[in-house]
Amino acid sequence: MLTSVLVRSVLDSLPDAMIIIDSAGEILFANHQVTELFGRANEEIVGQPIETLLPERFRQRHVGHRTSYTNNVRVRPMGMGLELFAMRADGTEFPVEISLSPITQGDDVLVAAAIRDVTPRRKAERALTDARREAEHANLAKSRFLATASHDLRQPLQTLGLLTGALRRMVRDTDSQDLLAQQDLAIDAMSRLLNALLDISKLESGAIKLEPTDFEIATLFDEMRREFAGVAASKGLRLSIDSPADRVHSDTALIGQVLRNLVSNAVKYTERGAVELCCERHGQRLRIEVRDTGVGIPADQVKLIFDEFYQVGVGPNSSREGYGLGLSIVQRIARLLEFDVIVTSAPGVGAVFSFELPIAKNDNKKLDQVASHSADVMAPAGSGHRVLLVEDEPGVRNAMRMLLKIEGYVVIVAATAAEAIQRLRENADIDLLITDFHLETGRTGTDVIAAAREVLGDSLKAILVTGDTSSAVRELQVDANLRITSKPINSNELLGLVKALLEI
Helix, strand or coil: CCCCCHHHHHHHHHCCCEEEEEECECCCCCCCCHHHHHHHCCCHHHEHHHHHHHHHHHHHHHHHHHHHHHHHCCCEEEECCCEEEECCCCCCEEEEEEEEEEEEEEEEEEEEEEECHHHHHHHHHHHHHHHHHHHHHHHHHHHHHHHHHHHHHHHHHHHHHHHHHHHHEEEEEEEEHHHHHHHHHHHHHHHHHHHHHHHHHHHHHHHCCEEEEEHHHHHHHHHHHHHHHHHHHHHCEEEEEEECCCEEEHHHHHEEEEEEHHHHHHHCCCCCEEEEEEEEEEEEEEEEEECCCCCCCCCHHCCCCCCCCCCCCCCCCCCCCCCCHHHHHHHHHHHHCCCEEEEEECCCCCCEEEEEEECCCCCCCCCCCCCCCCCCCCCCCCCCCCCEEEECCHHHHHCCCHHHHHHHCEEECCCHHHHHHHHHCCCCCCEEEECCCCCCHHHHHHHHHHHHHHHCCCCCCCEEEEEEEECCHCCCCCCCCCCECCCCCCCHHHHHHHHHHHHH
């Protein structure tokens, strides 16, 4: 039966190499694909033990596996979970997949084995694995770079901000105060550009960790009202912002960033009329809209406005207000949070930007507690409180020391973790520790805080200042006597934080 013309013709037409062996492991039949795959003539294969097609190192073990199978025959793949190899006539090895099927012939049980060369698939799998590993390394490198860049780029801004705050407390004449006010504006502009660029990079690299929660949307609307009321009034615009009672489920910080960029753009591109921030509930969705009566957007430019540095009606070499990054950030956040930003606009008519958020499942109208610090309130004198300041960047260290000293604090400085511990041993009456997060040789501010509390006790109050926005910082454990703040921090905010912590 095995040698019949019809059977051989059918088996030779199969796409896979096919062999049939008896219970002793002798090859009784091999189709044409076997000779092609192994580079052996049919007469060199038939009549030989099946082990001759295997690499030498597998042959002895295979005899045991073959015997075990013939005692419990069933249709199954061979070597499940293992990498199988066969050997060509020239001694080269190649990966294979083998399917086994029993054939009953009288009292004898034969085994048919379909053999497939999986070299191309294994190469593709290895390439995919290598590409995934490289992508993971690249993302990790990006995250590390962003953490370092966030810290290092914010250092000079932090220094400038603190020096300006110190100078404001030292001079009293109007002209000097005006100059410092202009300097504040310049520092603020640099900070906004830096933050925007870092935001773009973090969103692209996946360094931002989503923190969805239920929150009162009115909280963000109130923030927009406070932030943009002044600039809208200065342009003669009517700023209309709803006071919704709905709670939504999303990432509060990222939605705040979306609203801030949309309202900022609306105010910037509107010379007369109004800017509105409104919302309307549709079932279990809240539709949020930012409307303006500004210049509008031509239909052929709507798709371009979400590109980096693109601004409607502004040439590449023209003077510009802003950087054309706001909508690019909005688009990336929208993708991250899985919602669409819809744009409706026409030149001279204005524009409407809208998106929808899910209503919170437990919409109990309970307001979230939001901590706020006023940048306009001057902190009172330090009343002689002793502060240990740990900062390895000389410019930031000196600026912060001067600011605290002007406010009446006794400031003890240290540039390294080891120096900080020495100062603590010499000064047992430290009231507050202020430390940068990244210090020398891989040491961190958390190391300093832990060591300081071993010396002075767990009740020691501490402020951790950082320009690092990585998940490692966001996941730090905060206790009642510890505050974490980001660079660049406004001088008034820093002094307010110091005062509040010392009053606990």
